Structure formats: structure tokens, C-alpha cells
Amino acid sequence: MGNLGASLRVVDAGASPAPTAPADPASQLSPHRERVVDATLVCLARHGTLKTTVDDIARQAGLSRATVYRAFPGGRDDVLAAVVDTEMARLFSALGVRLGEARDLTEALVAGIVEASSRIRGHAALGFLVAHEPEMVLGHLAFDESDRLLATASRFTAPFLARWMSPAEAGRVAEWATRIVLSYAIAPSEYTDLTDPVQATRLVETFVMPGIRALNASGVHPPIDITPFGLGSDLPTGTPSPASRTRGPARSDQDRLASAGPNTDHPEGDRS
Amino acid sequence: MRVRASAMRATRQRILEATYACVARWGIAKTTVEEAAREAGVSRATVYRTFPGGRDELVDAVVAWATLEFFALLYQEVQGADGLEEVMERGIMFAHRSIVEHEVLQLVMQTEPEKLLPSLTVESNRIRGGIADFLVPYLEERGVVDGVDLVEAADFLARMVLSYMSAPGRWDLDDRAQVAQLVRSELLAGVVAGPDRG
Numbered sequence: 001m002g003n004l005g006a007s008l009r010v011v012d013a014g015a016s017p018a019p020t021a022p023a024d025p026a027s028q029l030s031p032h033r034e035r036v037v038d039a040t041l042v043c044l045a046r047h048g049t050l051k052t053t054v055d056d057i058a059r060q061a062g063l064s065r066a067t068v069y070r071a072f073p074g075g076r077d078d079v080l081a082a083v084v085d086t087e088m089a090r091l092f093s094a095l096g097v098r099l100g101e102a103r104d105l106t107e108a109l110v111a112g113i114v115e116a117s118s119r120i121r122g123h124a125a126l127g128f129l130v131a132h133e134p135e136m137v138l139g140h141l142a143f144d145e146s147d148r149l150l151a152t153a154s155r156f157t158a159p160f161l162a163r164w165m166s167p168a169e170a171g172r173v174a175e176w177a178t179r180i181v182l183s184y185a186i187a188p189s190e191y192t193d194l195t196d197p198v199q200a201t202r203l204v205e206t207f208v209m210p211g212i213r214a215l216n217a218s219g220v221h222p223p224i225d226i227t228p229f230g231l232g233s234d235l236p237t238g239t240p241s242p243a244s245r246t247r248g249p250a251r252s253d254q255d256r257l258a259s260a261g262p263n264t265d266h267p268e269g270d271r272s
Numbered sequence: 273m274r275v276r277a278s279a280m281r282a283t284r285q286r287i288l289e290a291t292y293a294c295v296a297r298w299g300i301a302k303t304t305v306e307e308a309a310r311e312a313g314v315s316r317a318t319v320y321r322t323f324p325g326g327r328d329e330l331v332d333a334v335v336a337w338a339t340l341e342f343f344a345l346l347y348q349e350v351q352g353a354d355g356l357e358e359v360m361e362r363g364i365m366f367a368h369r370s371i372v373e374h375e376v377l378q379l380v381m382q383t384e385p386e387k388l389l390p391s392l393t394v395e396s397n398r399i400r401g402g403i404a405d406f407l408v409p410y411l412e413e414r415g416v417v418d419g420v421d422l423v424e425a426a427d428f429l430a431r432m433v434l435s436y437m438s439a440p441g442r443w444d445l446d447d448r449a450q451v452a453q454l455v456r457s458e459l460l461a462g463v464v465a466g467p468d469r470g
Contacts, residue, residue: 130394138389143371143381146439154441175441176458183431186393187400191424206420207428210462215453 030071035061037086040079045124048133049080083125091119092156099160105212108164109173109204110197112157113181117194120185141186153178165216173212180208284322287312291334296376299383300331335387338377342370343402356410356464360433360455361448367437368445392438403430417465425463432459 039061043052054076058068072078098115102108120126129136140149154174161170180203184194194200290312294303305327309319323329349366353359371377380388391399404426411429416422436445436454444450 134390134394135386138393139385141393142385142389142438144439147441150439150441172442172458179432179435179441183435187396187431189427189431191421191427203428206417207425207462211458214457214461 032061032063032067032071033082034086035063036068036071036079037083039063040083041087041125044083045128048128049136050133052076054079087123088152091116094119095157096160099157105161105164106201106204106209108161109177109208110200112160113177113194113204114197114200116181117185117200120181121195141182146182149182150175150178165212169212169215172215173208176208176211280322283314283318287314287319287322287330288334288337291330292338292376295334295380299379300387301384303327303331305330331387335391339391339399342374343399345370347406356407356414357452357455357460359407359410360429360459361451364433364436364455365445365448365451367433368440371437392434396434400427400430400434403433411463414464416463420463429459429463 036057040052040057042060043056047056054065054068057076057079058065061068068079069075072082074081095112095115098111099108102111126137130138139145154171154177157177158167158170158174161173164170165173181194184192192199192203194203287308291303291308294307294311298307305316305319308330309316312319319330320326323333325332346363346367350359350363353362377388404423407426407429408422411422411426416425436443443454445454
């Protein structure tokens with residue numbers, strides 16, 4: 001308990017939601033990285049982080065220890081960080097596919113919520129950690145870390161929703177949907193199972209769509225910051241410029257990266 | 273019998289307040305039964321009689337006690353509010369401000385977050401249930417949209433309130449106008465019918 005130094009770092013995954021930005025040199029090119037990550041997921045689902053060694057991972061992957069270390073020079077912690085990055089990227093790319101296929105806003109919200117909820121619930125490694133090493137996971141679900149997680153998820157999903165609303169509104173709605181997914185995933189409800197499309201549709205139609213219409217209709221539009229939230233230190237300037245607060249050209253790198261999926265001007269354009 | 277029971281309650285309260293003072297000074301990890309007893313001006317034996325589980329029980333009890341205190345203040349803050357919208361606005365603003373300014377909470381979150389996180393996340397049922405139960409009469413008075421289940425709506429609102437309390441995201445919860453907008457859009461738009469009083 002209390003070994004938070006080794007806590008899984010979701011934060012870093014935020015800077016690179018798509019697997020397109022490996023900042024690191026040679027080890028990133030190892031053909032074995034994904035195999036090691038997948039083997040680690042199997043180990044984590046069985047034994048958690050505390051009892052999973054590089055040997056276990058190597059055995060599970062059918063590779064030698066040396067090969068694992070060539071792919072991940074930092075060893076176990078390095079592998080664990082890659083697991084988080086990879087799983088976030090997999091979640092977001094699955095979300096991208098579902099959101100991209102949706103024909104209207106309700107469909108997009110339902111598809112995104114069901115996809116994310118199902119993946120979270122079906123994630124064996126995550127399930128083991130929540131049950132046996134909660135300190136690895138729960139820290140991301142409250143206060144500042146939760147803000148980061150909301151920012152990461154909404155930064156990635158907002159551009160897909162911007163097909164139906166302004167980027168600023170899309171940011172809010174994406175964040176809201178993320179809150180809903182997290183709340184029902186962390187503490188399942190006796191009323192609503194969001195992995196079930198029928199129940200998710202009911203929740204979206206009952207609570208979310210009227211809220212979106214109200215957001216739209218309320219004349220009061222406080223300045224909505226669509227720059228990546230909670231990542232101030234990564235940004236070139238400390239405070240967002242007025243231009244970055246609204247639809248405009250002054251978007252940050254992270255924003256461009258996040259919107260790399262769909263092309264909001266041509267919704268049907270870029271789906272693969 | 274009654275006198276003894278109330279004396280025991282007073283002792284319990286005194287020990288909890290003393291323990292809280294220790295936690296505020298040193299964090300949970302460095303708070304021992306000895307320290308708590310000294311701070312409360314009672315013997316170690318009294319602490320163990322009151323909390324037979326010793327340090328672990330004492331720590332759990334003080335976390336639960338501080339949480340209750342927080343909600344007691346919250347309920348006090350929203351007393352006298354005029355209807356559902358105002359209750360939610362005032363409640364959210366107060367909760368946000370209290371959490372940001374809560375030194376002990378911030379200290380514990382930095383040093384021993386594992387002591388608090390379960391009750392805010394996977395074990396949030398009690399807190400969420402408390403918020404939902406509190407909202408039900410206001411929802412009844414306000415009237416919910418046809419076809420919306422009152423209890424389910426209260427549960428949904430409690431989930432969202434907890435979420436915003438813990439992580440404001442893009443909303444500035446110190447800004448009354450934004451909170452009013454939040455309450456009337458993401459929180460209540462699908463739940464209540466007709467115009468509000470605000």
C-alpha cells in the first residue's frame with residue numbers, strides 16, 4: 001500500500017492520444033513492444049503490478065529478458081508506462097471509429113459512452129488493479145488527476161462532436177460525457193447499465209440531450225477555453241491567449257494532435 | 273444509562289477532534305494513538321476502549337467524521353435556499369470552495385490519498401446516496417419531467433455533483449453565472465419541467 005511512486009501514469013498518455021508521436025529513439029522501433037505490452041496485460045490481470053516481474057512478462061511474451069529490456073530499457077516501470085499509453089491509444093482509436101461512424105449527435109454520444117463503458121468494464125487488468133491495488137487507479141479519479149483525465153478524454157473526443165456544434169460546446173459536452181462514463185464505471189448504478197446501448201440511449205435522451213440544447217440556448221456564454229486543460233506546463237505560454245479561447249487559428253499542438261482523427265470540415269472524409 | 277451514553281459520545285467526539293488536529297499537523301501516517309490520546313487529554317486505554325480496533329479504526333473514524341462535518345456545513349449552507357436551482361448553485365459553489373481551501377483534505381490527498389480515495393470513488397455509494405436523498409424533496413417540490421423517475425434523477429444529479437465537486441474541468445465554479453448555467457444545462461435541463469424561480 002501507499003506505493004504511489006509507481007502509480008500508473010495516465011497523464012503522459014494525454015500528451016499523445018494517438019500512437020503517432022513516439023518521442024523516444026531506438027527502443028521505440030523494437031518490433032516486440034506491442035507483444036510485450038499484451039503479455040504484460042495478461043500478467044497484470046492475474047497478479048497486478050506488485051507481483052509482475054520482467055521475467056514473468058518475458059515468459060508470457062515468449063521472449064528473452066534481454067529482448068524485453070532492448071524494447072524497454074527502463075524495465076518494468078517503462079513497460080507499465082507503455083501499457084497505459086497503449087491502452088489509452090486503443091481506447092481512443094476505438095472511440096474514434098465509433099464516433100466517426102455515428103450519423104447524429106445522439107448516436108455519437110451513445111456509441112462513445114457504450115464503447116468506453118464496455119471497454120472499461122471488460123478490462124481484466126484494470127479490474128484486478130481496482131480490486132487489489134486500488135491506489136494504482138483511484139488517484140486518477142478524484143481532484144487534480146481527475147481533471148487531467150477529463151481533459152485528456154475530452155480533448156480527444158471533442159473534435160468528433162464538433163461536427164454538430166461549436167468547438168467550445170463540443171469541449172463541454174465531451175467532458176460531460178466523460179464524467180458520466182467515469183461515474184457509472186467507478187460506481188455501477190442500479191438504475192442504468194451504460195454498457196447496454198438501450199439503457200445508454202435512454203440516459204442520453206433523458207438527461208444529456210436536453211442539457212445540450214440548454215447549453216446551446218443559454219445566451220450567457222462564458223469564455224470557454226478549448227485549449228488543452230490542465231497541461232499548462234506543456235503549453236508554450238502560461239495563459240491562453242484570447243484567440244485560443246474561441247474558434248480560431250491559435251490552436252496548440254496538442255489540439256492539432258487531438259483533432260488529427262476526424263476532419264471537422266469534411267465529416268465524411270477521414271475515417272481510416 | 274443515558275448519562276453514560278452521552279459521556280461516551282462526548283469522549284468519542286473529543287478523541288476524534290484531537291485526532292483530526294494531529295492529522296492536520298502531521299498527516300495520517302504520523303498520527304499515533306499516543307499522540308491522539310495526549311492531544312485529547314485522555315489515556316491510551318480510553319482511546320482503545322472507545323476505538324477497540326486501535327489506530328486503524330481511529331483513522332477510519334476520523335475520515336468518516338470529517339466527511340460528515342463537511343456535509344453538515346454543506347447542508348447548513350444551502351438551508352433557506354429558494355428551490356432546487358438555488359440549492360444546487362449554492363451547494364456546488366460552497367463544496368468547490370471548501371475543497372480547494374480545505375487544508376487537511378489537501379494535506380491528506382498529497383500524503384495519503386489512499387485513505388480518502390475509496391470513499392470518493394468505488395465506495396462513493398454512501399456519499400452519493402446522502403446527496404441524492406437530500407435532493408429528493410427539492411425535486412418533488414420542483415416537479416420532474418414526465419417519464420423521469422425521481423429517484424433515478426436524484427442519483428444522476430448526485431453523481432454529477434460529486435464529479436464537479438471533485439474535478440471542475442472546464443467550469444469555473446467560483447463564477448456564479450457559470451454555475452447557474454451549469455445547473456440549468458448539464459444538471460437540470462433534462463430533469464425538471466417549466467421555468468425556475470431564479
